[in-house]
Amino acid sequence: MNIKDIIKKKRDQKELTDDEIKYFVSEYSNGNIPDYQISSLLMAIYLNGMSEDEIFTLTMEMANSGEILDLSSIEGPIVDKHSTGGIGDKVTLVVLPLVASCGVNIAKMSGRGLGYTQGTIDKLESINGFRTNLFFQDFISNIKDIGIAIMSQSEDIAVADKKLYALRDVTSTVESIPLIASSIMSKKIAAGADKFLLEVTCGSGAFMASEERAKLLGEIMVNIGEKLGKETVAIITNMDQPLGRYCGNALEVKEAIEILKGKGEDDVVSVCTWIGAYMLKLAGKGENIANNIKMIQNQIKNGEGLKKFKQLIALQGGDVNVIDYPELLDTAPVRLEVPATHSGFVSAINAKVIGEAVVRLGGGRLKKDDEIDNSVGIEVCKKIGDEVKSGDTILIIHSSDEQKARLVIESLQEAYNYSDEQVDKYREIIDII
Ligand code: URA
Numbered sequence: 001m002n003i004k005d006i007i008k009k010k011r012d013q014k015e016l017t018d019d020e021i022k023y024f025v026s027e028y029s030n031g032n033i034p035d036y037q038i039s040s041l042l043m044a045i046y047l048n049g050m051s052e053d054e055i056f057t058l059t060m061e062m063a064n065s066g067e068i069l070d071l072s073s074i075e076g077p078i079v080d081k082h083s084t085g086g087i088g089d090k091v092t093l094v095v096l097p098l099v100a101s102c103g104v105n106i107a108k109m110s111g112r113g114l115g116y117t118q119g120t121i122d123k124l125e126s127i128n129g130f131r132t133n134l135f136f137q138d139f140i141s142n143i144k145d146i147g148i149a150i151m152s153q154s155e156d157i158a159v160a161d162k163k164l165y166a167l168r169d170v171t172s173t174v175e176s177i178p179l180i181a182s183s184i185m186s187k188k189i190a191a192g193a194d195k196f197l198l199e200v201t202c203g204s205g206a207f208m209a210s211e212e213r214a215k216l217l218g219e220i221m222v223n224i225g226e227k228l229g230k231e232t233v234a235i236i237t238n239m240d241q242p243l244g245r246y247c248g249n250a251l252e253v254k255e256a257i258e259i260l261k262g263k264g265e266d267d268v269v270s271v272c273t274w275i276g277a278y279m280l281k282l283a284g285k286g287e288n289i290a291n292n293i294k295m296i297q298n299q300i301k302n303g304e305g306l307k308k309f310k311q312l313i314a315l316q317g318g319d320v321n322v323i324d325y326p327e328l329l330d331t332a333p334v335r336l337e338v339p340a341t342h343s344g345f346v347s348a349i350n351a352k353v354i355g356e357a358v359v360r361l362g363g364g365r366l367k368k369d370d371e372i373d374n375s376v377g378i379e380v381c382k383k384i385g386d387e388v389k390s391g392d393t394i395l396i397i398h399s400s401d402e403q404k405a406r407l408v409i410e411s412l413q414e415a416y417n418y419s420d421e422q423v424d425k426y427r428e429i430i431d432i433i
Pocket of ligand 1 (some may be wrong): 083084085111114165174179180181183184187
């Protein structure tokens with residue numbers, strides 16, 4: 001068996017055998033196949049897809065390419081949550097402390113920014129001192145202590161995904177159903193939880209642009225979970241505009257704290273409460289979603305979610321003062337307002353352009369080992385349905401210097417469409433699988 005033949009087979013739209021998938025995953029993980037050949041295979045998979053059987057095998061091989069965490073010493077069900085990525089998607093930061101504050105064990109392994117989306121690990125690392133590279137023993141003991149731990153993918157967990165994820169990011173092979181499904185599910189399996197909640201984003205700022213593709217991705221991941229006897233729910237959420245008000249690492253942490261203090265914008269609060277409600281259901285805390293939503297809302301009102309977030313920051317070495325003084329987070333020195341080019345109702349926003357602007361400002365990676373600037377980002381002042389007059393501020397760019405901000409202003413203006421007619425209400429939750 002050799003990698004050249006495997007690339008050729010996938011290029012020619014043929015189905016790979018279990019042995020071929022096993023071969024390329026293990027040889028790549030062990031450093032025996034170079035990035036340029038795997039890049040070519042990734043592009044062939046991106047273009048020609050994979051069958052559900054191939055995706056399942058790929059997922060299992062990726063999960064088994066490293067350690068599988070054993071969380072059996074923790075009492076009660078353990079729930080994990082993962083998003084397929086979006087713009088301004090700080091749901092994980094908000095919802096995990098809220099659900100943990102209801103007495104549910106949360107074991108979360110997260111990733112860094114991918115493509116034009118920001119990642120939970122980069123966001124958390126914008127809190128001074130916050131450690132995301134936990135030892136496995138600490139991961140477990142933190143969950144036992146406070147019911148929640150969030151760690152980055154260590155070198156020895158889902159090794160193949162760690163390498164493939166970084167390579168996909170720089171080879172334009174991210175938006176692929178087999179590659180996303182196997183990446184997410186291999187990490188979830190390796191991290192050892194019993195139940196999974198998947199937030200599958202859909203729209204202009206998501207890797208899945210259409211509802212149809214988002215639902216297919218959700219179904220494939222749910223099928224993988226069910227096949228392994230792990231109860232899995234996928235919630236398809238709308239990412240046709242950035243979620244909430246801010247996009248950018250430190251800005252999103254600041255916003256997450258605001259949401260936990262009860263001051264969040266409606267769209268992001270709604271997504272968090274729905275996802276939280278389904279996580280409670282998965283954990284056996286209540287079958288009735290309307291009641292579970294109330295429970296989550298209550299944990300915002302009574303401050304228990306915020307308290308849990310503070311405990312999480314403290315236990316992972318972060319500066320808890322950011323809760324009371326969010327201005328301690330990195331702040332960009334320049335703010336540049338972006339004026340609307342038309343009058344009317346905002347009818348569409350190309351959220352991907354906003355994500356790309358954050359990357360160009362330095363808030364994401366263009367190359368695998370780029371350093372990122374956590375302080376930069378975009379503040380979204382006008383959303384779909386809002387009425388604006390030409391010249392009104394639609395966005396505010398937070399940048400390290402004015403020149404960088406000026407370079408993205410035109411594309412940001414072009415990301416907005418306007419209509420003379422009033423625009424229909426925006427649906428945050430599209431489907432539940
Ligand atoms: N999140 C992941 O972990 N992997 C992907 O491929 C996309 C989003």
